Amino acid sequence: MKYLDEYRDEKIARGIVAELSRRATQPWVLMEICGGQTHTLMRYGIDDLLPAGIELVHGPGCPVCVTSLETIDKAIAIASHPEATLISYGDMLRVPGSRTDLFHVKAQGGDVRVVYSPTEAVKFAHANPGRKVVFFAVGFETTAPANAMAVWQAKREGLKNFSILASHVLVPPAIRVLLSSPRNRVQGFIGPGHVCTVMGYREYEDLVREFRLPIVVGGFEPLDLLQAILMLVTQLEEGRAEVENQYVRSVTYEGNLRAQKVLAEVFEICDRKWRGIGGIPESGLALREAYAEFDADRIFGTEGVTAEEPAECISAEVLQGLKKPTDCSAFGTRCTPENPIGAPMVSSEGACAAYYQYRRHAIAAKANH
Amino acid sequence: MPPEGKLDTALNCPVPIAAGESILLGHGSGGRMSGDLLRNIVLPALQNPALDQLNDQAIVDVGGSRIAFTTDSFVVKPLFFPGGDIGTLAVNGTVNDLAMGGATPLFLSLALILEEGLPLDILRRVMESIRVAAALAGVAVVTGDTKVVEKGSGDGLFVNTSGIGLVSSGIRLSADQARPADCVLLSGNIGDHGITILSQREGLEFESAVASDTSALHTLVASMLRASLDIRCLRDPTRGGLSSSLNEIASRSHVGIELEENSIPIREEVQGACEMLGLDPLYVANEGKLVAIVEPNAAERILEAMHQHPLGLNARMIGTVTRSHPTMVSLRTRLGTSRIVDLLAGDQLPRIC
Numbered sequence: 001m002k003y004l005d006e007y008r009d010e011k012i013a014r015g016i017v018a019e020l021s022r023r024a025t026q027p028w029v030l031m032e033i034c035g036g037q038t039h040t041l042m043r044y045g046i047d048d049l050l051p052a053g054i055e056l057v058h059g060p061g062c063p064v065c066v067t068s069l070e071t072i073d074k075a076i077a078i079a080s081h082p083e084a085t086l087i088s089y090g091d092m093l094r095v096p097g098s099r100t101d102l103f104h105v106k107a108q109g110g111d112v113r114v115v116y117s118p119t120e121a122v123k124f125a126h127a128n129p130g131r132k133v134v135f136f137a138v139g140f141e142t143t144a145p146a147n148a149m150a151v152w153q154a155k156r157e158g159l160k161n162f163s164i165l166a167s168h169v170l171v172p173p174a175i176r177v178l179l180s181s182p183r184n185r186v187q188g189f190i191g192p193g194h195v196c197t198v199m200g201y202r203e204y205e206d207l208v209r210e211f212r213l214p215i216v217v218g219g220f221e222p223l224d225l226l227q228a229i230l231m232l233v234t235q236l237e238e239g240r241a242e243v244e245n246q247y248v249r250s251v252t253y254e255g256n257l258r259a260q261k262v263l264a265e266v267f268e269i270c271d272r273k274w275r276g277i278g279g280i281p282e283s284g285l286a287l288r289e290a291y292a293e294f295d296a297d298r299i300f301g302t303e304g305v306t307a308e309e310p311a312e313c314i315s316a317e318v319l320q321g322l323k324k325p326t327d328c329s330a331f332g333t334r335c336t337p338e339n340p341i342g343a344p345m346v347s348s349e350g351a352c353a354a355y356y357q358y359r360r361h362a363i364a365a366k367a368n369h
Numbered sequence: 370m371p372p373e374g375k376l377d378t379a380l381n382c383p384v385p386i387a388a389g390e391s392i393l394l395g396h397g398s399g400g401r402m403s404g405d406l407l408r409n410i411v412l413p414a415l416q417n418p419a420l421d422q423l424n425d426q427a428i429v430d431v432g433g434s435r436i437a438f439t440t441d442s443f444v445v446k447p448l449f450f451p452g453g454d455i456g457t458l459a460v461n462g463t464v465n466d467l468a469m470g471g472a473t474p475l476f477l478s479l480a481l482i483l484e485e486g487l488p489l490d491i492l493r494r495v496m497e498s499i500r501v502a503a504a505l506a507g508v509a510v511v512t513g514d515t516k517v518v519e520k521g522s523g524d525g526l527f528v529n530t531s532g533i534g535l536v537s538s539g540i541r542l543s544a545d546q547a548r549p550a551d552c553v554l555l556s557g558n559i560g561d562h563g564i565t566i567l568s569q570r571e572g573l574e575f576e577s578a579v580a581s582d583t584s585a586l587h588t589l590v591a592s593m594l595r596a597s598l599d600i601r602c603l604r605d606p607t608r609g610g611l612s613s614s615l616n617e618i619a620s621r622s623h624v625g626i627e628l629e630e631n632s633i634p635i636r637e638e639v640q641g642a643c644e645m646l647g648l649d650p651l652y653v654a655n656e657g658k659l660v661a662i663v664e665p666n667a668a669e670r671i672l673e674a675m676h677q678h679p680l681g682l683n684a685r686m687i688g689t690v691t692r693s694h695p696t697m698v699s700l701r702t703r704l705g706t707s708r709i710v711d712l713l714a715g716d717q718l719p720r721i722c
Binding site for chain 2: 003004008009010013014042043044045046048049094103104106107108115222336337338348356357358359361
């Protein structure tokens with residue numbers, strides 16, 4: 001298929017890997033930020049292609065995985081409300097909250113629906129004036145503009161029965177937390193291609209200067225990732241620490257200015273709790289006061305909901321790249337996609353689920369040797 | 370089990386959301402949750418040798434004749450979609466379940482569950498589709514039933530069909546017969562039906578030129594069996610897609626299956642929709658395709674016979690049965706690496722970004 005096959009070509013992939021082997025003179029630990037990138041790495045077995053010594057650890061960029069337990073509990077509380085219709089992206093439905101998940105709420109009669117775009121939720125609100133329609137607005141800078149647009153549109157149209165449960169998170173503050181940790185092992189980052197499509201990569205220059213390590217904004221196809229890895233290793237071997245853009249067909253330095261404008265209009269930066277990591281200052285987006293009437297948290301009085309994370313799950317360490325999913329004693333036994341203990345096992349973008357789905361046989365084969 | 374009185378912390382899942390409390394949509398996905406439901410709740414009550422085969426149809430001996438018997442319920446939404454409707458599906462689905470046992474389909478039953486308020490015009494259209502599909506497949510609907518449920522207790526129209534057919538002696542197709550070195554043949558492009566339905570769903574509408582592939586496969590099967598009887602097993606990869614059918618065969622035959630990603634035919638529109646929605650076409654439903662496990666010596670001959678049939682023009686060999694990694698299906702990716710094609714727990718969930 002055009003625009004896809006070109007980025008999945010075996011010959012070119014092997015060429016990049018050969019070049020990588022020539023350039024890498026020592027081991028390097030790299031992190032891909034995005035869950036979408038983790039998914040591609042696992043789906044195409046790219047870690048099997050890499051020369052020994054190039055280690056990839058999987059970052060906190062799965063929106064499903066980092067949405068805090070209490071946010072899930074809030075969504076569940078709202079979905080259980082008889083007048084509410086909770087509208088969500090599909091993969092949030094299976095994320096375990098403290099006691100149940102949205103699939104079970106739906107099975108018990110809660111009105112939970114799946115869409116691909118928040119504007120569908122706005123349409124639904126128009127068509128069903130008797131329902132209090134709530135869109136579950138999770139995700140990084142990538143999904144935030146469309147959600148901001150939905151709120152902006154709802155306000156312009158004077159829609160009274162639409163609100164969002166906003167739990168947006170921002171990538172740069174999370175990278176800062178990872179790099180500030182005394183246990184950090186990561187020496188270079190594959191930057192989040194879709195986030196940077198919206199935001200540009202100006203903000204990543206500060207990180208590169210502050211922490212003296214390279215960031216290459218990467219795409220999501222196998223060759224995108226291999227090329228980004230090659231660019232990172234080249235910088236590391238040459239002792240450079242710069243922001244480079246591999247994903248030039250989508251990302252520009254400034255990003256999408258119109259998307260940034262609507263983001264700034266509707267949202268403001270706030271402190272945010274990340275599942276598996278904890279509170280990170282100024283790492284989220286919340287509705288501005290001018291849009292408070294669209295804040296589901298206020299409408300349904302769920303501001304006070306809090307929740308403790310399960311102790312057994314090592315997602316904190318997985319999401320920080322300190323451990324691999326297979327280091328967890330529950331992996332594949334007590335924690336599976338059917339019964340996830342922790343969020344990274346839920347979405348196919350989550351590191352644990354990606355390992356479980358695509359890499360189990362390799363893991364089993366290694367264990368037998 | 371932990372000794373009495375002692376708390377087994379190792380088994381004490383911190384977020385115990387057992388998928389056993391009530392029926393979830395995932396129980397109908399054809400994935401692992403569906404399998405668990407059958408194994409844990411349904412089958413224990415019914416055990417008998419014909420059922421225990423767990424094929425798409427039971428084959429029972431009646432007075433010296435081998436009768437294939439099957440049933441299927443249809444709850445598709447929307448009722449009408451490009452390429453067909455619930456009526457065509459109800460006929461073709463049951464005909465195909467018989468065909469996968471190598472049977473010549475003969476008779477169908479038809480049960481309609483109608484929701485109060487369903488416009489009669491819709492029922493007329495569906496009945497016309499059933500008439501046409503049955504005529505095309507050469508089967509007669511010889512018995513039936515109608516029930517009406519109160520508004521809100523159904524979703525417009527549910528249809529059940531059962532079917533019987535005759536299996537000639539010498540034909541033995543079963544999911545537990547795959548052997549190492551066997552070839553895996555696929556009759557054509559995957560994912561057309563699932564993507565068509567998805568493109569019509571409320572809240573997800575997108576424009577697409579794809580139509581459902583719903584069709585009756587028994588004449589294709591007959592051509593294949595005429596070419597060679599060395600067919601071990603046939604499956605029509607409906608809900609849960611190609612991956613679920615092959616996982617089932619791998620598990621029942623205790624063999625591995627290795628697929629070649631490059632050999633699996635997928636229409637560009639379907640591939641594009643899957644990329645956009647974050648779905649894997651290997652898990653998307655088909656309603657007019659079959660996958661065959663055949664002896665290696667017979668593979669070429671059978672493939673040729675498939676190519677001669679209008680429903681097998683794009684048939685391919687997509688993989689082989691292996692001794693390694695028994696019960697698992699793996700895929701050699703375009704990059705030459707290998708990955709698992711797992712049975713999904715429930716339905717495929719569209720990804721956020």
